[in-house]
Structure formats: structure tokens, C-alpha cells
Amino acid sequence: MGSDVAERLASVRARVASACARAGRPVESVTLVAVSKLKPAALIREAYAAGQRDFGENYAQELRDKAVELADLEGLRWHAIGPLQTNKVKYVAKVASTFHALERLEVARELSKRREGLAPLPCYIEVNVGGEATKSGLEPSALPDFLAQVRELPGLRLVGLMSLPPPTDDEARARGYFQALRELGQRHALTELSMGTTHDFELAIEAGATLVRVGTAIFGERT
Numbered sequence: 313m314g315s316d317v318a319e320r321l322a323s324v325r326a327r328v329a330s331a332c333a334r335a336g337r338p339v340e341s342v343t344l345v346a347v348s349k350l351k352p353a354a355l356i357r358e359a360y361a362a363g364q365r366d367f368g369e370n371y372a373q374e375l376r377d378k379a380v381e382l383a384d385l386e387g388l389r390w391h392a393i394g395p396l397q398t399n400k401v402k403y404v405a406k407v408a409s410t411f412h413a414l415e416r417l418e419v420a421r422e423l424s425k426r427r428e429g430l431a432p433l434p435c436y437i438e439v440n441v442g443g444e445a446t447k448s449g450l451e452p453s454a455l456p457d458f459l460a461q462v463r464e465l466p467g468l469r470l471v472g473l474m475s476l477p478p479p480t481d482d483e484a485r486a487r488g489y490f491q492a493l494r495e496l497g498q499r500h501a502l503t504e505l506s507m508g509t510t511h512d513f514e515l516a517i518e519a520g521a522t523l524v525r526v527g528t529a530i531f532g533e534r535t
């Protein structure tokens with residue numbers, strides 16, 4: 313019995329394309345990451361069969377286990393998108409293609425160390441542009457110092473900024489969060505922007521997202 317992952321994926325891709333068209337951007341300028349956290353490997357296989365290659369996972373052990381279980385899927389890229397504790401870095405450092413939630417120096421150092429012998433890990437720094445309503449991410453004022461220290465680490469390659477602003481039905485507000493992240497990125501010469509989820513990925517694309525992280529719209533509600 314099939315699920316409707318392929319259909320949902322096609323619909324999300326069409327929405328990504330429309331948002332790109334509205335923003336006057338080529339569709340290749342946006343990477344769609346399918347967030348598969350808490351979803352079974354079988355659904356990831358379905359998305360893969362439908363051409364999806366970038367998958368996002370939040371939890372370190374879950375990512376590690378799925379990477380083993382799905383090792384036969386050639387060219388699949390794992391994006392570690394959740395905050396990491398230092399003692400769990402070992403589970404993702406080698407299997408992740410990209411890390412999206414860098415916000416602590418200790419984690420950055422451990423990640424860098426565990427990439428020895430591999431290409432530097434592309435990383436996004438998670439920034440809190442949502443104010444008090446957001447619990448994770450670096451305060452924008454802490455960014456310059458953090459950047460300077462992370463740029464010294466040989467095992468990491470900084471590519472951009474990431475944010476998970478509080479969900480809101482107020483479009484102007486959502487745009488404001490995304491624009492704030494884009495301006496921060498511009499100020500620090502970080503061109504990639506990982507922003508936008510099921511709730512707001514079209515607004516994020518219009519505001520300049522280069523990568524969107526979409527779970528529910530592809531795999532259904534999580535329980």
C-alpha cells in the first residue's frame with residue numbers, strides 16, 4: 313500500500329517553483345530539504361524514489377540509525393537540522409552532509425575535531441531573530457565573536473545562517489524575521505539562508521531563502 317508522499321512532494325515542489333517565480337529567482341536557487349524526523353525509513357525511500365535527495369533530521373541517534381538503514385540510497389544527503397549536545401556530535405559528524413544549527417563553540421570544536429580526514433563540514437549558524445518567543449539560536453549581537461572563533465576551525469566550513477522563527481499567521485511579521493536573517497547574512501558575507509518550514513516556506517523564498525526545510529507538507533503530521 314503506497315502513501316501519498318510522491319504526490320505531496322510534487323505539490324511542495326510546485327509551490328517552491330511558484331514562489332521562485334514570484335520572487336524572480338531561478339528555481340535552482342532553492343534547495344528543498346525534506347524533514348523526515350520521526351518518520352519511518354519506508355517513507356524516505358518513497359521520497360527518494362520520487363527524486364528527493366536532501367533529507368533533514370533533528371535527533372542525532374535517529375539520524376545515525378537512518379543513515380545505516382538507508383545506506384543503499386546513493387547520493388542521499390543528510391542535513392542535521394536540530395541542536396546538538398557535545399556528547400552526540402559523534403553520531404552525526406561523519407554522516408551529515410551539512411549541519412544547520414551551530415550555536416555553541418564547544419559543539420563547533422567537537423564537530424571540527426571529528427571531521428578530521430574528511431572534507432570540512434558545511435555549517436549554518438542558527439540565529440535567533442524571533443526574540444523572546446524563540447528558545448534556540450545565537451543572539452545576533454553575539455554573531456561577530458562567534459564567527460571569528462568558528463572560522464578558525466579547520467573541520468568546518470561556514471556557509472550561511474539558519475533560523476526557526478516562531479510560527480505566526482501574521483505575514484508581515486514572518487517576512488520581518490526572514491528579512492532580519494538575510495540582512496545579518498549580508499553584513500557577514502554569509503550568502504546561504506536556511507529558513508522556512510511547512511508553515512512559511514513560500515514567504516521565506518520570497519525573502520531570499522536558499523534552502524527550505526519542509527516536513528509536514530511532505531510526510532504528514534508527526535505524532
Ligand SMILES: *Cc1c(COP(=O)(O)O)cnc(C)c1O
Pocket residue numbers: 347349370393394476508509510511525526527528529
Ligand atoms: C521539524 C523542523 C522543520 C520542519 O517543520 P515542518 O513544520 O514539519 O515543516 C524544519 N526545521 C526544523 C529546525 C525543525 O525542527
